Structures are given as structure tokens and as C-alpha cells.
Amino acid sequence: SKDLKGAMEILIEQKRQKLSTVEKLDEHMDFASQLIFAQNRGDLTAENVNQCVLEMMIAAPDTLSVTLFFMLILIAEHPTVEEEMMREIETVVGKQEMQS
Secondary structure, eight states, X not given: OHHHHHHHHHHHHHHHHHHHHOSXXXXXXXXXHXXXXXXXXXXXXXXXXXXXXXXXXXXXXXXXXXXHHHHHHHHHHOHHXXXXXXXXXXXXXXXXXXXX
């Protein structure tokens, strides 16, 4: 846990450095950037920023996998919906080979 926290601090500092050198800020305004600017304004502490980024890194893959799992189960339980989805995919993709 301590190693992960230290790694997060390093990544956030790298992001902070990158933000200080970019010409167009618009292209780099993601959630981590928003957190860093909130800290700069005094709205958040460094610990708040670190914790938010750490939770995003840890929680996102887990919640995404659970969501995908239930989505696939629901599709499997409703073959007509699956058929409609396949028709829509074929309409958009055509005869092209699909890629990951």
C-alpha cells in the first residue's frame, strides 16, 4: 500500500510538471488535471488528490469488469436483443473485419 501510494505521488508530480509546460491546456484537461488545479486553488489537499487518483486506478478496472459481465449475461439471456445488436454492428461495420 505504501509503495502504491508513493508511485501515485510520483505520477501526480509528473502530471503537474507536464501541465506547467504545455502550451494548450485544453488538450490536457482530464480528471487528474482538474484535481491538480483544485489543489492549486486550495479546494483540495495533496492527500485528497492522491487518494482520488489512487481510487480511480484501483476501482475502475473492477467496476468495469463487473458491468461488462452483467451486460454479457443480459445479452445472452435476450437473444432478440443480441440479434438486433449484431444487425446494428453489421450496418455500421459492413463487411470489414472487426478488430479488438
